[in-house]
Amino acid sequence: MKRIAFPAAFVAALVLTALAAPLLDLPDPIRQDIANRLAGAMAGSPLGRDEFGRDVLARLIWGARASLGVAFASAALACLVGVTLGLIGGWMRGLGEILTLRLVDIVLCFPPILLALLVVTLLGPGAGTLILVLAVLYAPGFARLTYGEVLSVRATDYVEAVRALGASTPRILTRTVLPNIAGPILVQFSLAVAAAVVVESGLSFLGLGVVPPTPSWGLMIRGGRTTMAQAPLLLLWPCLALTLTILAMNLLCDALRDAVDPRARAGGGRRRIVDRVLPGLFPAPRPAAPGLSISHLSVEIDTPKGTIRPVDDVSLSVASGETLAVVGESGSGKTLTALATMGLLDPSVRVVAGQVLFEGRDLLTLDERDLRALRGKRIAMIFQDPMTALNPVMRVGDQIVEAIRAHSAAGARAATDRALELFRRVGIADPEKRLRVYPHEMSGGMRQRAMIAMALANNPVLLVADEPTTALDATVQAQILDLLADLRRDTGAALIFITHSLAVVAEIADQVVVMYAGQIVESGPVAAVFATPRHPYTAALLAASPDSNDPSAGIPGTVPALHALPPGCRFAPRCAHATDACATPPVLEVLEDGRESRCVRRREIFG
Amino acid sequence: MSALVELEGVSKSFGGEGWFDRTKPVQALRGVDMRIARGEALGVVGESGSGKSTLGRVALGLLEPNAGQVRFDGASVGGASPAHWRALRRRMQIVFQDPFGSLDPRRRVGVQIADGLAIHDIVPAAARAAKVAELLGLVGLPPEHGDRFPHEFSGGQRQRIGIARALATGPDFLVADEPVSALDVSIQAQIVGLLAKLRAELGLAMMFVSHDLRVVRRLCDRVQVLYLGRTMEEGPAARVFESPAHPYTRALLAAAPRLDGPRRAKLLLRGDPPSPSSPPSGCVFRTRCAHATAECAAAVPALREISAGHKAACVHLERIPPL
Structure with missing residues (x-):
C-alpha cells in the first residue's frame, strides 16, 4: 500500500492543479508583455517569462490541461474501444475474431506518426483531432492485449464454472473476465497515457497539435527551442513536467496493478538474500560406505511470515541395490530432502545442520564443480514432469549423447551407440527413430522412459526419483514401476523414491520413511510398517487410502503451515489419540526391531 | 428409476475445422451412450485421452456434440433456447479437478x-x-x-x-471431474466422504469422472469404462470390479498399485495409448490387447450384455477365461 501512496499523490496533485487552473490566482497565460520578454524570476512570475513575455508558471499549469486532457482522453477512448474489440474477438471467436483482429492489424501496419500527420492534415489541427488520432493509434494495442488475455482467461476452470452456473455473457465478461485481465490493461493504459503526452508534445511542437496561443507543453518546448541560447530554463520546465508526469503515471499503474490483485496483498513480498552457512567442516566420521546416508539434516527458508524449517533433523540411509521410499503429503519436506541429496537446493534454502554422506564425502560441503562431476554420473535424478526436465528444442537423442559425453571421453559414435542401447534397455520401441524426435513428439510414458534412459547414461550408483509416475496413466505407471524395479536389480544401484502414494511404496520399496510437516514420524521395512504401523499418522494414512478395507472419512483437518506449527507433536491436532502428553515435542525413538517412531503414546496405542 | 441424464450415440471431435487448420481432428468421443438415473452415481473411468472429461462437458451442455442426442429429465436439450438453458443450468452443476484454477482469484x-x-x-x-x-x-x-x-x-x-x-x-445432477486427484492423500478421503454424504442427503445424481478406480469403487453405483472415446465396459460397480469382462478393464484394475504388497499376476499392457487423432480401426484397444486377432480390426465391436446391466464391447468375451 505504501508503494501506491507517492505516485498516486503526485498524479492526483497534477490533475487537480490542472483542473483548478481557472480558480488559481494566475496571470493570464496568453497575455503578452513584450517589455519583460525572457525575463528571469520576478515578482508574480517565479519561473520567469517566455519569449512573448507570458508567465511561464501559468503557461505550465494551463498547458497541463491541454497536454494531460488530450493524453487521458485519448488513452481512455483507445482503452474503451480496444478493450471492447478485444473482448469481442477473444470471446466470440469465429467471424468476430477475424474481423476485429484484421482491423487491428491494418491499423498497426501504418507508421504511427505518418497516420497522425495524415489525419491532422485532413481534419486540421486542434485538441479534438489529436484525441481522435491518438485513440486510433493506441486502440490496437489494447485490442491485441485484451484479446490475448481473454483467450487465456476463458480457458480457466473458474470461467467455465460461471458458465455452468448459467451466467449470461455480459455478466461473465464484466464480473469474471474483466477483473482478471485488469492488471495488464492498467499497465497498457499507463503506457498509452505516457506515450500520448509525448506524441501530443511532439505534434504540437511540429505545429500540428494544439493551436497557439492555447498553452501546451509541446508548444512551450517549441517556443523554448528558438530561444535556447538566451534562456535555456524555458526548455527545462516543460521537459521536467513531461518527465515527472510520465514517471509518476508508470509508477502509479504498476502499484495499481498490484493493489487490485488480492493475492499480492497478503504476502508483502519481502525476500532477504540469505547468506549460505557452510556446516560440518569436520571430516566424515565414518569410512566410505556404499549408498547414501543423510544424518540430522535441517534446512531453513526465510519467508515474509518468518523463518520456516521445512526439513527438520532428518536422518536416513539407503544401501546399494535397495529402494528407499520417502512418503509424505505436500509440505512434508520430502522433495527438499531429495534435492539436498543432489546438492540442488535453491540458494534461498539454507542448510543449518547435518551431513549428506555419499562415497565418503559430505555433499553439503562440496563445491559446485565437484558436485557437477558427481551429478549425472554417480548420482542421477528422475523428475516428476519429464516435459520440463527435457530441453524442448533439442532432439532427445542429442540430449542423451550430451549427457554421456559430459562425463566420459566417449566419441560421438560411441555415445550414440550407447544412447541406442539405453533406449532399448528402457523399452522404447523403434529406438533408432525415437532418438531423432523432439520431446513434444513423445507421449508422457515415453518421455519418462527417455528421462530414465538419460539418468542411466553413466551407470549411476544412486538414483533419486521424485514422483516419477505421478503424472502418468495407471497402465503406464505400472510399466515404469516395473522398469525401475528391473533396473535396480540389474545395476545394483540404490534408489530413493519420493512419492505421496502409499500403494506405490508397497509396490516398489524395501524401506520406507514417512514424513510429516518436515519431520520423520516413522521408518522401517515396508512390509512391517504397513502391516503394523507404529505411528498414528501412518495408521491414519493407511486407513484413508482408497483401497484400504475400511476407508473412513480421511484424516480431519489439514497439514499445518510451517510457520504456525503446533508446539508439541505436529500431528497432534489431527490425531485421534492426542492427549495432554502430546503437548511436548516427541523424539524419534529407535525401537527394538530397528524401526523408528515419533510418538509418546506409541506403547499405549499400538502395544 | 427414470433416467435423469441420457446421452445417445454422442460424438465430439476437436480441431481441424477452421479455414487454415489442416490438422487431423482429435476424436474425443465416438458414439458413446450414457444413462444416469435420479439419485444414481455413475463412475466414468479411463486414462488421459479417453474422452471422460469431454463426456462430462457434453452431458452439461458446456460442449455441443457433433452428433448424437443429449436428454435431460426426458427432454432433448439440443437446440434449447437460451431461456430454457438458464432454467436447466440451475439443475446441473460441475466440480472441477484443480482447486487452484477453479475459483476466481x-x-x-x-x-x-x-x-x-x-x-x-x-x-x-x-x-x-x-x-x-x-x-x-x-x-x-x-x-x-x-x-x-x-x-x-x-x-x-x-x-x-x-x-x-x-x-x-440446488442441482439434481452434479458432474465431479476428477475432484480429488489434485489433493493430498489424507484430504482425498475427506472430500470423497463429503461427496458421499451430500449425495445421500440431497439425493443428487452424480457423474464421477476419475482415473482412480479405487475412488470410483467407494462412491459409485455403476461404472462406465472409456478408452479412446469409446465405451469398453459398463455395469454395476460391484460386478465390474469383481469380474471385469473386457481385457482393458482387467489391465486397468491390475495396473493400479495396491497397499497389500507387490502386484498381481503380470497383466501389463504393451506400449502407450495410440493418438486420439488417428485411433486404430475396429476395436480401438486391439493394438495393446493380448487377445487381439484379425477379427478385432475388422469392425467396431458392439456392447454386448453379459448379465443384467453389465455390458462389454469385445468380440472375444467368450474366449477370454474368467479371472
Whole structure:
C-alpha cells in the first residue's frame, strides 16, 4: 500500500492543479508583455517569462490541461474501444475474431506518426483531432492485449464454472473476465497515457497539435527551442513536467496493478538474500560406505511470515541395490530432502545442520564443480514432469549423447551407440527413430522412459526419483514401476523414491520413511510398517487410502503451515489419540526391531 | 428409476475445422451412450485421452456434440433456447479437478458461492449471506470463511468451496471431474466422504469422472469404462470390479498399485495409448490387447450384455477365461 501512496499523490496533485487552473490566482497565460520578454524570476512570475513575455508558471499549469486532457482522453477512448474489440474477438471467436483482429492489424501496419500527420492534415489541427488520432493509434494495442488475455482467461476452470452456473455473457465478461485481465490493461493504459503526452508534445511542437496561443507543453518546448541560447530554463520546465508526469503515471499503474490483485496483498513480498552457512567442516566420521546416508539434516527458508524449517533433523540411509521410499503429503519436506541429496537446493534454502554422506564425502560441503562431476554420473535424478526436465528444442537423442559425453571421453559414435542401447534397455520401441524426435513428439510414458534412459547414461550408483509416475496413466505407471524395479536389480544401484502414494511404496520399496510437516514420524521395512504401523499418522494414512478395507472419512483437518506449527507433536491436532502428553515435542525413538517412531503414546496405542 | 441424464450415440471431435487448420481432428468421443438415473452415481473411468472429461462437458451442455442426442429429465436439450438453458443450468452443476484454477482469484469466496443464487435470483439479495453461510456449513467450513479470498485456503478447503458453489442452485445432477486427484492423500478421503454424504442427503445424481478406480469403487453405483472415446465396459460397480469382462478393464484394475504388497499376476499392457487423432480401426484397444486377432480390426465391436446391466464391447468375451 505504501508503494501506491507517492505516485498516486503526485498524479492526483497534477490533475487537480490542472483542473483548478481557472480558480488559481494566475496571470493570464496568453497575455503578452513584450517589455519583460525572457525575463528571469520576478515578482508574480517565479519561473520567469517566455519569449512573448507570458508567465511561464501559468503557461505550465494551463498547458497541463491541454497536454494531460488530450493524453487521458485519448488513452481512455483507445482503452474503451480496444478493450471492447478485444473482448469481442477473444470471446466470440469465429467471424468476430477475424474481423476485429484484421482491423487491428491494418491499423498497426501504418507508421504511427505518418497516420497522425495524415489525419491532422485532413481534419486540421486542434485538441479534438489529436484525441481522435491518438485513440486510433493506441486502440490496437489494447485490442491485441485484451484479446490475448481473454483467450487465456476463458480457458480457466473458474470461467467455465460461471458458465455452468448459467451466467449470461455480459455478466461473465464484466464480473469474471474483466477483473482478471485488469492488471495488464492498467499497465497498457499507463503506457498509452505516457506515450500520448509525448506524441501530443511532439505534434504540437511540429505545429500540428494544439493551436497557439492555447498553452501546451509541446508548444512551450517549441517556443523554448528558438530561444535556447538566451534562456535555456524555458526548455527545462516543460521537459521536467513531461518527465515527472510520465514517471509518476508508470509508477502509479504498476502499484495499481498490484493493489487490485488480492493475492499480492497478503504476502508483502519481502525476500532477504540469505547468506549460505557452510556446516560440518569436520571430516566424515565414518569410512566410505556404499549408498547414501543423510544424518540430522535441517534446512531453513526465510519467508515474509518468518523463518520456516521445512526439513527438520532428518536422518536416513539407503544401501546399494535397495529402494528407499520417502512418503509424505505436500509440505512434508520430502522433495527438499531429495534435492539436498543432489546438492540442488535453491540458494534461498539454507542448510543449518547435518551431513549428506555419499562415497565418503559430505555433499553439503562440496563445491559446485565437484558436485557437477558427481551429478549425472554417480548420482542421477528422475523428475516428476519429464516435459520440463527435457530441453524442448533439442532432439532427445542429442540430449542423451550430451549427457554421456559430459562425463566420459566417449566419441560421438560411441555415445550414440550407447544412447541406442539405453533406449532399448528402457523399452522404447523403434529406438533408432525415437532418438531423432523432439520431446513434444513423445507421449508422457515415453518421455519418462527417455528421462530414465538419460539418468542411466553413466551407470549411476544412486538414483533419486521424485514422483516419477505421478503424472502418468495407471497402465503406464505400472510399466515404469516395473522398469525401475528391473533396473535396480540389474545395476545394483540404490534408489530413493519420493512419492505421496502409499500403494506405490508397497509396490516398489524395501524401506520406507514417512514424513510429516518436515519431520520423520516413522521408518522401517515396508512390509512391517504397513502391516503394523507404529505411528498414528501412518495408521491414519493407511486407513484413508482408497483401497484400504475400511476407508473412513480421511484424516480431519489439514497439514499445518510451517510457520504456525503446533508446539508439541505436529500431528497432534489431527490425531485421534492426542492427549495432554502430546503437548511436548516427541523424539524419534529407535525401537527394538530397528524401526523408528515419533510418538509418546506409541506403547499405549499400538502395544 | 427414470433416467435423469441420457446421452445417445454422442460424438465430439476437436480441431481441424477452421479455414487454415489442416490438422487431423482429435476424436474425443465416438458414439458413446450414457444413462444416469435420479439419485444414481455413475463412475466414468479411463486414462488421459479417453474422452471422460469431454463426456462430462457434453452431458452439461458446456460442449455441443457433433452428433448424437443429449436428454435431460426426458427432454432433448439440443437446440434449447437460451431461456430454457438458464432454467436447466440451475439443475446441473460441475466440480472441477484443480482447486487452484477453479475459483476466481479476485473475488471473495462468499460472493462466488452466491453467484448462482444471484444469476437465477433464487434467494433475495438480503438473505444471500445466510444462504452462503448455510452452504459453507454443508461442506464443513465455518461461515466467516465467506469473506476470504481463494488464496487463503488449502487445496482441500478450496475443493469444499467449489462444491458449495455447485450446490448453491440446488442441482439434481452434479458432474465431479476428477475432484480429488489434485489433493493430498489424507484430504482425498475427506472430500470423497463429503461427496458421499451430500449425495445421500440431497439425493443428487452424480457423474464421477476419475482415473482412480479405487475412488470410483467407494462412491459409485455403476461404472462406465472409456478408452479412446469409446465405451469398453459398463455395469454395476460391484460386478465390474469383481469380474471385469473386457481385457482393458482387467489391465486397468491390475495396473493400479495396491497397499497389500507387490502386484498381481503380470497383466501389463504393451506400449502407450495410440493418438486420439488417428485411433486404430475396429476395436480401438486391439493394438495393446493380448487377445487381439484379425477379427478385432475388422469392425467396431458392439456392447454386448453379459448379465443384467453389465455390458462389454469385445468380440472375444467368450474366449477370454474368467479371472
